[in-house]
Amino acid sequence: MGNERTYDVCVVGSGITALVAAGIFAQKNFSVCVVAPPLREEIESGDIPPRHYSISASSRRIFELLQVWEEVNGVHGGLVRGIEVWGSASRPLIEFLPTIDRLSPLAWILERQNIVSVLLVAIRGLGVDIIESELISVACAEDTGLVHLQSCELRASLIVGADGRNSKVRQSMGVSLVTKTIGQEAVVAVVKTEKSHQNFACQRFLQTGPIAFLPLSDPHLSSIVWSCEPSEAQRLTEGGPFFNEAVTSVFGHKYGEVIDSRAPMSFGIESGGVSSFFSGRGVLVGESAHVMHPLAGQGLNTALLDVASLAECIDNKDVLLTYSSLRRRLRRYERWRKAEVLKMLSVTDGLNSLFCSEKIFVSLFRKLGARSLNYSPFVKDFLISHAAGVYGDVPEMVRQK
Numbered sequence: 001m002g003n004e005r006t007y008d009v010c011v012v013g014s015g016i017t018a019l020v021a022a023g024i025f026a027q028k029n030f031s032v033c034v035v036a037p038p039l040r041e042e043i044e045s046g047d048i049p050p051r052h053y054s055i056s057a058s059s060r061r062i063f064e065l066l067q068v069w070e071e072v073n074g075v076h077g078g079l080v081r082g083i084e085v086w087g088s089a090s091r092p093l094i095e096f097l098p099t100i101d102r103l104s105p106l107a108w109i110l111e112r113q114n115i116v117s118v119l120l121v122a123i124r125g126l127g128v129d130i131i132e133s134e135l136i137s138v139a140c141a142e143d144t145g146l147v148h149l150q151s152c153e154l155r156a157s158l159i160v161g162a163d164g165r166n167s168k169v170r171q172s173m174g175v176s177l178v179t180k181t182i183g184q185e186a187v188v189a190v191v192k193t194e195k196s197h198q199n200f201a202c203q204r205f206l207q208t209g210p211i212a213f214l215p216l217s218d219p220h221l222s223s224i225v226w227s228c229e230p231s232e233a234q235r236l237t238e239g240g241p242f243f244n245e246a247v248t249s250v251f252g253h254k255y256g257e258v259i260d261s262r263a264p265m266s267f268g269i270e271s272g273g274v275s276s277f278f279s280g281r282g283v284l285v286g287e288s289a290h291v292m293h294p295l296a297g298q299g300l301n302t303a304l305l306d307v308a309s310l311a312e313c314i315d316n317k318d319v320l321l322t323y324s325s326l327r328r329r330l331r332r333y334e335r336w337r338k339a340e341v342l343k344m345l346s347v348t349d350g351l352n353s354l355f356c357s358e359k360i361f362v363s364l365f366r367k368l369g370a371r372s373l374n375y376s377p378f379v380k381d382f383l384i385s386h387a388a389g390v391y392g393d394v395p396e397m398v399r400q401k
Contacts, residue, residue: 003152005129007031008317010147010154012135012169013162016053016112017286017303019119021160023066024311026126033129033154035147037163050190050263051112052214052223054080054201054297058389058398059304060108065397071118078109078216078223079199086204086254096384099377103384107201107297109214109223138172140282142323157320159282160310162303165270167288173279179272179291184209185233186294187226189264190216191247194256197222203295204250208232210295211250222255225294233266269293271349273341277334281326285310290341293348301389302344308395309336340393 007030011022014036026032055063063069083096083106098104124130133149138159145159161169165177196219203212209227216223224247226236236243244258252258273290277283286303313333319325385391390400 004155005033005152006155007033007129008156008320009033009158009160010035010145010156011160011162012138012147012167013160013164013286013288014116015162015164015286016115016119016300017307018160018162019116019123020062020066020304021162021285021307021310022128023119023123023126024062024307025160025314026123026128027066028311028315030317032123032127033131033156034123035135035149035154036130036132037135050223051188052078052109052190052216053112053115053300054214055108055110056298056301056387056389057107057400058308058394059301061390061398062304062308066119066122068118068122072110072115073108074114076111076114076217078214079105080107080109080201080215081105081199082201084200084202086202092202098384099381103381103388105199106384106388109201109216135168138169138282140169140173140280142280145281157281158314158326161282161284161288162286162307163288165287165291167284169282170274170284170288173276173282173284175274175276175279175284177272177274177289177291179270182227182269182271182293183229184227184269185230185266186269187228187233187236187264187266188224189226189239189243190221190223190262191244191258192218192220192260193222193258194220195254196220197255202251202254206250211247212295212297213251213255214297220259225297227269227293227295237264237266239264271345273338273345277337278330281323283310283330283333289337290345292345296344296348296387298344298348298387302341305340305389305394305398306337308397309333312395312397336393 009025009030009032011018012035018034022032022034063072084092085094087093133151136148139146140159145156147154161167163169197215199215201214203210208229211226214223243264244261248258270291271293277289285306292299310333313329319329390398
C-alpha cells in the first residue's frame with residue numbers, strides 16, 4: 001500500500017488512558033502514534049458535558065512523570081481531605097481522615113476535558129503522531145500489527161487497545177468482555193449547594209444504589225455520581241427542579257439545598273473483564289479490558305495502573321524484535337493485571353451488594369462492621385494507602401518510596 005506508516009507502538013483510543021499510554025511509551029523513546037476517532041474534536045470544542053474523575057496518588061505520579069500535573073490539576077482541581085460514608089442514619093457510618101501526612105489529600109477531583117486537552121499538547125511535544133481517521137480494521141498477528149484506516153495503513157510492533165468497552169482492538173483479537181449487568185445506571189452532574197463541601201467527599205448508600213458527592217475547587221460545587229435504577233435515572237436526567245429536589249432530599253442535611261445543577265446525564269453500569277489481555281501483538285488496557293462499578297471511583301486509576309504496568313513490562317524496544325520475547329512480557333503483564341483487577345472488581349461489587357442490601361442479617365453485619373472499622377485508625381490508614389495505588393504489587397514508577 002502506498003500510504004503506509006510504521007511505528008513501534010500504535011495506541012488506539014482518544015481518552016485519558018490512550019493519551020497517557022502514548023506519552024509514557026514516547027518518553028521511553030518508542031516511536032508512537034495515536035489513532036483518535038472524531039470524538040476528540042468534540043472534546044476539544046467543549047460539546048460534551050463535564051465529567052470529573054477521582055485521581056489517586058498513583059495517577060498523580062503518572063501525570064507528574066509526564067510533566068503535566070500542574071496543568072491538569074490547575075485552578076479547577078478539587079481536593080479530597082476526608083471521606084464520609086453514610087447509610088440511612090443521620091450521621092456517617094465511617095469517616096476516613098488520614099492520620100499520616102503522606103496519605104493526605106486522599107484524592108483530587110479533576111475535569112476530564114481539561115486533562116485530555118493538556119495531554120494532547122504534551123504528547124505532541126513528545127513527538128507522538130495523532131492520526132484522526134476512521135478505523136476500518138485491526139489485525140494483531142504474531143509477526144506484525146496492522147491498523148487499516150480510511151486515510152492510510154499503519155504497521156506497528158505493538159498495538160495498544162485503549163478504545164473503551166466497545167473496543168475494536170479487542171474485537172479484532174477475538175476476545176470477549178464478559179460482564180454482568182448491575183441493574184443500575186449512573187447519573188452524573190455538577191451541583192451547587194447551599195453549604196460548603198469543606199473538601200470532603202461523601203457517599204451515601206441507598207436501597208437503590210449509592211450516591212457520591214465529590215468536592216470541586218469552588219466550595220459550593222460538587223460533582224455527583226448517583227447509581228440508581230434505570231427508570232429513576234431517566235427521570236433524574238430530565239434535570240431542573242425535580243433533579244435538584246431529589247438530590248436535596250438525599251443529602252440536604254449535609255449540604256443544604258441544591259441551588260443549581262447542570263448537565264445531568266447517565267450511563268449504564270456493568271462489571272467484568274476479559275479472559276485474555278493480549279493476543280498476537282495486540283494488548284488491552286483500561287475499559288477495553290475491564291469495567292467496574294463507579295462507587296469507589298477507581299475506574300480511571302485502575303486503567304492508568306494498567307498502562308504503567310504494561311510500560312514496565314515492555315521497557316525497551318528490543319522486547320519488540322521477536323514475538324517470543326514480546327509474548328513473555330505480555331504474559332507477565334496479563335498475570336499481574338488480571339490479579340489486581342479481580343481484587344478491585346470484588347471490592348466494588350461486594351461493597352455495592354453489602355451496603356444496598358436491606359436484609360436484616362446483612363444490615364446488622366454492615367452496622368457492626370462499619371462501627372468497628374470507624375474505631376480502627378490503623379485499618380483505615382491501611383485501606384487508604386492501598387486505595388491510593390502506591391503500595392502493594394504496583395509498578396515501580398508509582399510506588400511509595
